[in-house]
Amino acid sequence: MTRFALTIEYDGRPFMGWQRQKHGASVQAAIEAAAAAMTGEAVVVHAAGRTDAGVHARGMRAHLDIARPVTAFRLMEALNALLRPAPVAILDCVTVPDDFHARFSCLARHYEYHIVNRRAPPTWEKGLAWHVARPLDAAAMAAGAVHLVGRHDFTTFRSAHCQADSPLRTLDRLDVVQSGDRIVVSASARSFLHHQVRSMVGCLALVGEGRWTPDDMRAALEARDRDALGLNAPPDGLYFMAADYPAD
């Protein structure tokens, strides 16, 4: 058995999400099917994060075990060939020690959320960014974001379906950067609650529109109540960018 770590890019639009489902396409099932077709083995792929339907990845990390002798490069090439035409690409593949686990060894996860802020709808970015037609004040959003950084109870920003034991998370970074008609929110933490990034971004958009003050972000956080959530941003703009591991 050799353990391989993958770096994966995918377009989330045609998928029900990362995780294998009984009904509907998933990124996990697509990669597992490609690996099984190549090796003849029943392969399970474990990812750093289980993204929701419509969420994308530029640098998802995952691992899988293969018994048959194969080099990392050959595995990457075969997976990419067999994954076509699904919009999933293996960007990198390396052998890792048997105790490496894409989910449990992960030290930090990095997301970006892309907003197209203009009157006109997106064209090629349809489904790849959140279109907000009303003008957003990115400086106010950045001021609001500051309140969420640090170790907090994020119950307000947590999906009702979240399975985590605790609502406590340490948010290491929540930056808001504007460039032309694009606003990118970058979020980093060891781990996130279900829907946490989308819920934080949804509320930041309310701040950007002027419907909330930056201080309302703190009030929402301190409420520790899902009912205090202003808005959950759609999956379209969310990208899993990278995951950090001890060996990196």
Add this chain to the structure above:
Amino acid sequence: MTRFALTIEYDGRPFMGWQRQKHGASVQAAIEAAAAAMTGEAVVVHAAGRTDAGVHARGMRAHLDIARPVTAFRLMEALNALLRPAPVAILDCVTVPDDFHARFSCLARHYEYHIVNRRAPPTWEKGLAWHVARPLDAAAMAAGAVHLVGRHDFTTFRSAHCQADSPLRTLDRLDVVQSGDRIVVSASARSFLHHQVRSMVGCLALVGEGRWTPDDMRAALEARDRDALGLNAPPDGLYFMAADYPAD
């Protein structure tokens, strides 16, 4: 009659190109149909450049005349609403003097060509960038590009179907910039010959692969012969970025 100037973004994938065709969808026909639906007038839209099938635009400029009284903002909003679900968006709309002509008043045109240079195929950028799997040397490409800047006879880099009177063009800029697995070629000129940018980029890719030296770009240019062309890059990676006018 009021003349309006439009700034247009479009995804070229579903279109036969900018120009109205007897058979097949075009960006021009889509905008003309939207304008006609709004005004009841037979509207003709003139663009700064006629992009080929599969070529995109982030900032195409165009103009049209409308008899019915309408504000520029209202026109933009109506066109965007009527264009759905076509991937064409009017980013800006302003009134201009009657002697403004999107094509003939244009002082400079700016293109970008995007290459994804990695083993793995693109995912959401399929059709939005040229995938080159072999490693490209961007520094060599930049060295080759220098030979094309200036006033030259670009016959080598001109389509057999080019209708321009002269093959002489002044290329003001041909930059090659690498960022991660992306290489962007930026080209600026008052005007370009048909297929000129794609032909220049195709040959630069040969330089990047090491099959041509940077000096081979000069030799190809000096040959003034379409048979000296090494490679025509596909439309996928080409974007019409912007056009300059005296009033800007």
